[in-house]
Amino acid sequence: MPIKATRTGIVLRPDPARVLYRPFDLGNSNRILKIIARVSSLTDDEVEVKLEEVIREFGGRHYRLERFFLNRFEQVKEHLLTDEPLLMERKLLLGAYFTMEYSLESAALFNPSMIWHPDQTNLPAGYKRFILSLRATGEGHISSISFRTGYVDKEGDIVLQKPSRHVTSPELIVSQQFKKDIFVKKLYELRLINSISEGILAGLSDEFTLPDLEAQVKRVMSQFRHNAEYDTITSGLLALARSNYEMHFDDDQSLDERCIFPYSPNETNGIEDARFVEFCDDDGKITYYATYTAYNGRVTFPQLLETTDFTHFSASTLNGAEVQNKGMALFPRKINGRYATLSRQDGENVYLMYSDDLYFWQTKELIAKPTYPWEYVQLGNCGSPIETEAGWLVLTHGVGPMRKYAIGAFLLDLNDPSKVIGRMSEPLLSPDANEREGYVPNVVYSCGGQVYQNKLIIPYAMSDYASSFATVNLDELLAELKAGQVVPQTVLNEVN
Incomplete structure (x- = not known):
């Protein structure tokens, strides 16, 4: 069974x-x-x-x-x-x-992502503290990122700590320095390079701030204001700068008092589905990244959030030919010297992408498509891959009849994650009678789990309204995955 x-x-x-x-x-x-x-x-x-x-x-x-x-x-x-x-x-x-x-969460608190807290001090033996990020939705269906904290005890039980009633958004840092060469590279991707943008950039230093850019736009106004493209180019330049920003919380605020609220032009209608991952670089440095979806009411934009301490954050645009759709999920380390991420550009299949630059993604490779009845509508990830001795464990979501969302899993080769070496034919978790009613009925969904004491912990949302946790024995799950039937890579390549 x-x-x-x-x-x-x-x-x-x-x-x-x-x-x-x-x-x-x-x-x-x-x-x-x-x-x-x-x-x-x-x-x-x-x-x-x-x-x-x-x-x-x-x-x-x-x-x-x-x-x-x-x-x-x-x-x-x-x-x-x-x-x-x-x-x-x-x-x-x-x-x-x-x-x-x-x-901020009057309508819903859902799509959780779980990572281990950077501070594991002052805990009893066998306990481990975690951070839970959630998509909070309030008036006007505006989504933001909210946080909760808790711990897993030595028995594997999950305890959530009661949050403070105080909630505050961060102070925005308008003096953030932009590197001109990277900024120009992003402008090329957005097709915003012409004589107007070149004229504006020519008056900026190799590093500049948003106020510097705003002042330079005003400076060249008389030169270009009769050009039909002036408003389009300048608004694009300023929108790009405002979509790459930094923010800071006061050190004496507890984590559950911090809320990342939409700020940039791309985020006017919300920040959705942050997938947090603890990333270990080649030199051992730990950075917490979260890929998320910015939504302006018409178009979705994949973006990246990063922090080392959950006090100071930076938000950046992601660029490149294959930065499309929703659901990018970074691997927790480089693979063969390159960044790697799962993605779903076409809305229904799972792809793997590699890049030498964290902020630019140009190519993709199809690795999994809807195969079983519970996922025939679409297949996607439910958070960043989890490294195990058996391979990269990937939680997935599949959509079946009546738009019912369920959570499953597959296993990727550690050294070559383009190879699916195990896959579940049936979901791990489907909405039951207590979970199927909500803002979007018949949905269970996660943005990332963790493994502790041989147990996979899956935080998950219930019908886009509330959130919960489920657990699975890791050894049993890996055994079933390795025994599962895998679609031959040659078949996938035929449709890539």
């Missing part, structure tokens, strides 16, 4: 009480002026009373709220009619009127 995953019974549901502050952007300068005028009509005493009321009602719900109010004031003060100095209380109150609460 085919092996099946064992459910733990843990359910991680969305919590609408976890709110963060966001800019309340009216998008109308006339309305902004009216609000400022109304606040300006208040006496100093009235301002003080109203501000105290706001702080009393919202201060305990947020981390450093007054700092954000002051930042919001700085962003709208250009609409003030005079340069007359304002009291700090009035600045803060004005900032409050242009701030809103956002319940």
Whole structure:
């Protein structure tokens, strides 16, 4: 009988009480002026009373709220009619009127990815701490990345720690340095190189910042503004720079208080399905990468998140002829000296890609296609490959009749992962009666699991609403995979 995953019974549901502050952007300068005028009509005493009321009602719900109010004031003060100095209380109150609460996971908390925490200190023997990243979805169906922490005890039981109610998005670093040669390479990929972009780039140093680029665009405006392509090229240049950014959380914030909220033009409608992996470079350096899907409401863009400490992050565009569709999943180390990733460019088959450059991917090789009835609609990965002595263990998702998603697995050769050496003919996990109701019914899905104490731990989402965990004995799973029938590579090559 085919092996099946064992459910733990843990359910991680969305919590609408976890709110963060966001800019309340009216998008109308006339309305902004009216609000400022109304606040300006208040006496100093009235301002003080109203501000105290706001702080009393919202201060305990947020981390450093007054700092954000002051930042919001700085962003709208250009609409003030005079340069007359304002009291700090009035600045803060004005900032409050242009701030809103956002319940980041009010709709769903799903598609989890599990990695081992970089800090394994102060734990009992046999315990291991982990980080769980999740796709949090709130008002307007905007997705962001939320975090939880927990540990696996010496018996293999999973314990999630209760998160703080405070949630904060990071401080964006606008002074990030761009290397001109890499920037130009990305522009070529985007077909944005012409006389206009060359003229703009000519005035920039070998390393430059976003403010440098914005200033240079203004500088050359008179030279190119009558060119029909000027707006297209300059907006493309600025969008590229804003899609490659850095962010920083305060060191004293716990990990579950940190939320990576959409920022770049590519992310206006959300950050989806981050697949985190602990990557060990040839020199032993550890970097945590996450491939994710940026969505602007029309088009999806594969992007890359990276950090060494979960405090400072950088987000980068991925480029190249084969950077398409969703579901890129990096291997946790280089294979034969090159970066490697699984992908699904055509929406239904699994491919393998190699590259010498982490940010550019030009070629692909088909390694697996839908073969069994439960995956006839499409096949994809459920996170980065896990290295075992038997081979690279890959969790997969398959879509069958009635768009039902199930989780399976296959095994790749350690030295040549283009070779599928084992594959399950039946899923490990399919939605049961308690899991099939949700925002998208009949779906179980994961963005990455881990192995601990000979047990494969699979965090998974239930119908795009809540999340849970299941486990599988690793030896039994590998034995079944190695015994499974594999489609000959020659057959795959015929359709590649």
